[in-house]
Amino acid sequence: MTPRDASDDSRWSDLDRPPLNAPALRRALVRDGGHGGLWCDVDVVQRTGSTNSDLVARAVNGTAEEGAVLVAEEQTSGRGRLDRQWTAPPRSGLFFSVLLKPKGVPVSRWGWLPLLTGVAVATGLSRAAGVDTALKWPNDLLVTVGGEERKAGGILAERAGDDAIVVGVGINVTLREDELPVPAAGSLALAGAVTTDRDPLLRAVLRALESWYGRWERAGGDPAASGLQETYAAGCATLGRAVRAELPGDRSIEGEAVAVDGDGRLVIATEEGVQEPVGAGDIVHLRPA
Template identity: 55%
Template sequence: MAASPYSDLDRPPLSARALTRALVVPGALWSKLDVRAETGSTNADAAEAARQGAAEGLVVVAESQVAGRGRRDRQWTSPPRAGLTLSVLLRPVAANAERGWAPAPIGSIGWLSLLAGVALREAVIRVAGVDAELKWPNDLLVDGRKCAGILAEVSGDAVVIGIGLNVSTRAEELPETTGVPATSLRVAGAEDFDRDPLLRALLRSLDRWYGGWREAGGDAEMCGLLGEYQRGCATVGRAVRVLLPGGGELTGEAVAVDRDGQLVIRTEDGAHLPVSAGDVLHVR
């Protein structure tokens, strides 16, 4: 017999009906909210829905995800109902006549994972009352530890953005990591770790930032996204070592995030080199 979702009173289930009533409303980005008791991967589910022609604004939320993964196929695990595990389906390169959006340039879609980070940080600070920072390109840090990860994937003409946030995870439940140690909002002393208001705040923030980005034609500087990302980024101003996708590495000081969302590294010889992808290690 499956365990009752009410067996742990610190971790009540999400109400799909209440969330839909609050978020799938006229004028909002969100077209459908699908809350699943368990799934393999919300990103895989949303990508399949994209292939089947699902509209922009689909949100897939899982109370338990058994085959979640992050960048470089790293596993993402969390006890049932201890975190927020969701994916959103966006179609940034398609025109949206109802909202007056022209297609965003293909070269701008790399900003979407950074945009999701800005929205997530905003929601965590507002609802949970903890200080959070962004580690380029896709992590949310609390007290210097990883509290959330973001994974953006292209599926045809769609982009699926997956977010995994540790909310009520207890210290003994946190996964072992080979990089930045993990934490949760609970471990960090959050004022509130109720997932319902966190999810509402996150999706409303995503809607607002994505709408501004689309209205600006994918120009992150014009819509204020670039400035907001840099203000919340713990990587800028730090000595870093970047493990590049091709197997090499780059060391220096991270001095900026540029208009294309790339991390600009100033090397020892004074060169300024943009990095579009890689694992960033903060050097103490």
């Protein structure tokens, strides 16, 4: 596709991809008078480099508070894990970041937030789009297209000062086969979504995120007491599979992914009989579940 100008004059150039309705999103999601729900602001911009970078900057300079949501119709420098680039045509997906300041939760448990967000995204999309989704550890959203597993979304969490964390989400919604960045990518449309209207999809995901974040925060970040650990494991496509973990320092291990431990790490049982927890790295699924 040829790049489109993001000015207001061209916002309706692709009628299959209408713009988000920012006022309606704010009415549906933003807490009334500072009371009630988590979300305090929903800001929709036409184009930016990275919603994560922008929201981290706002948090650090004090212009954003907990519950701020920043959504972009187009990201020109979207980032995934390991500094991978994330690109998609304008208005073809949901690209947003949220600012969280977990209260009463030890920083040692903040590593659960990307996994919590994955559970929320999968829950919201299942309800609103009718798409069966699965989670690849630690932060990829998988859908099934033509009987094969494909990545349709990803999550990236970044610290924003001492007391805040920004979690970014990218979801391919209407990408067609000829628009996919790589053959292993997918989209909700290709997976047979009952709707690709991004407004109800975003509302569903943010409501699910608010619900799960509240449960986790009230439990002091305890993944077992909040039900997060069990729910994540139930929806994790990585468990029960033969995997290869490509680790920092050019090291890799192979074995069966057998559990997600209390720290959110993937536990791999190797042929040598060792159970090794992996907290960072790239996971390759070697065979179907």
